[in-house]
Amino acid sequence: MSTVSTSSNRPYHIIVFGATGFTGQFVVEEVARTCCEGPGGTLKWAVAGRSRQRLEKVLLQTAETLSKPQLKSVEIIVADVAEPESLAIMCKQGVIVLNCVGPYRFYGEPVVKACIENGAHYIDICGEPQFLEGMQLSYHSKAQENGVYIIGSCGFDSIPADMGILYTRDQFKGALTAVESFLTVSTGPEGGCGHDATWQSAIYGFADSSRLRSLRKKFGHKPLPVVGSRLKKRGPLFFSNEIEQYAVPFMGSDASVVRRTQRYLYEEHEQSPIQYAAYTGVGGVCSVVKMLFAGMMFWLLVKFSIGRSLLVQFPELFSFGLFSKNGPSKKQIFLCVPEDHSKPNHDVFPDGGNLFLHDILWRRLRRRSGPLAGQTQCQDHHPN
Numbered sequence: 001m002s003t004v005s006t007s008s009n010r011p012y013h014i015i016v017f018g019a020t021g022f023t024g025q026f027v028v029e030e031v032a033r034t035c036c037e038g039p040g041g042t043l044k045w046a047v048a049g050r051s052r053q054r055l056e057k058v059l060l061q062t063a064e065t066l067s068k069p070q071l072k073s074v075e076i077i078v079a080d081v082a083e084p085e086s087l088a089i090m091c092k093q094g095v096i097v098l099n100c101v102g103p104y105r106f107y108g109e110p111v112v113k114a115c116i117e118n119g120a121h122y123i124d125i126c127g128e129p130q131f132l133e134g135m136q137l138s139y140h141s142k143a144q145e146n147g148v149y150i151i152g153s154c155g156f157d158s159i160p161a162d163m164g165i166l167y168t169r170d171q172f173k174g175a176l177t178a179v180e181s182f183l184t185v186s187t188g189p190e191g192g193c194g195h196d197a198t199w200q201s202a203i204y205g206f207a208d209s210s211r212l213r214s215l216r217k218k219f220g221h222k223p224l225p226v227v228g229s230r231l232k233k234r235g236p237l238f239f240s241n242e243i244e245q246y247a248v249p250f251m252g253s254d255a256s257v258v259r260r261t262q263r264y265l266y267e268e269h270e271q272s273p274i275q276y277a278a279y280t281g282v283g284g285v286c287s288v289v290k291m292l293f294a295g296m297m298f299w300l301l302v303k304f305s306i307g308r309s310l311l312v313q314f315p316e317l318f319s320f321g322l323f324s325k326n327g328p329s330k331k332q333i334f335l336c337v338p339e340d341h342s343k344p345n346h347d348v349f350p351d352g353g354n355l356f357l358h359d360i361l362w363r364r365l366r367r368r369s370g371p372l373a374g375q376t377q378c379q380d381h382h383p384n
């Protein structure tokens, strides 16, 4: 890997691409907060997007929020996914591009390609397995040749799951062989919801789920060996005693990301693979009825283009308020946290090695970073 240093040709350590987006603005704030921290001095950074005016506004707002007027003079790079030359110019200037432009299935590939061709490392917050695995299939060799890291899912999908398993493995007394994670989110009095782009990623991901199966066949992977007892699959809807509510399989990229990491650790470092399954809590009977109704409607509509455009146009209606065009307010975000259910208790670890991840993991996350973003939901933390 090339060293993380800048030069006159490559003046920025970090470029935040998509800085005007709902998530991009939070990333800008976080980069602005942390770029001066740490030993070794200051990180140089820039914001990028397709509208200079909107980027200026974001810098102005961030300068006000953080009371750092100097942020108004952060450099701006104008780049549009639809204009490959502008992407090449952007990528030549940065050591790392943080790509916040999604849905990634529509906008991600040109950015990955431009990064590889122009020697910039790439990080995104994608939660779409088709995109993540598709990029690995198409660009792994080229990225390796050029010494470029392409790192997806560095957000709620799927840092907690992926890093949480490694953390748990290191803390666990004995050999960790399987993990189940249960996600529950509690909102504050302001309620909570997800943002439109995440809703759209879900719609198109669901509509195209058959492509994921054919993509996976192309890798030609042998199944990973099962160490310890085989992790039993739960049903599509079940009552979870662990979180004392109904639960369903988690539809994001967690399982895909964890599987890739476990395969990498097994194949490259001869580490014993850990089985993993991700679930999310639904609530009580009323919530289940609502979810079944919404789920059936979603399943029917997502199959047809007219249905998909209805879903895209009316996120609040079809998700029963779980997603909206505006996304959650800042207040909602900071009052919305994954729940901490119980104390770590070795009694809950069945058959010597299986572990329910939610507890230790959420504790760790809350200690490290305070409340998580209410959008709830960011991968692969090694070279592809």
Ligand SMILES: NC(=O)c1ccc[n+]([C@@H]2O[C@H](COP(=O)([O-])OP(=O)(O)OC[C@H]3O[C@@H](n4cnc5c(N)ncnc54)[C@H](OP(=O)(O)O)[C@@H]3O)[C@@H](O)[C@H]2O)c1
Pocket: 018, 019, 020, 021, 022, 023, 024, 049, 050, 051, 054, 079, 080, 081, 082, 100, 101, 102, 103, 104, 107, 125, 126, 127, 153, 154, 155, 156, 157, 158, 195, 196, 197, 198, 199, 201, 375, 376, 377, 378
């Ligand atoms: N993994 C996670 O935990 C997690 C969390 C949050 C979000 N996400 C994902 O992150 C992605 C972004 O979400 P969001 O809610 O921030 O979306 P958003 O608010 O719609 O922002 C999209 C961004 O993309 C930019 N953009 C759109 N088309 C472009 C183009 N042709 N060229 C350059 N920039 C373009 C937009 O710029 P303009 O301002 O010019 O329109 C905007 O900055 C989604 O895929 C979402 O699913 C993941």
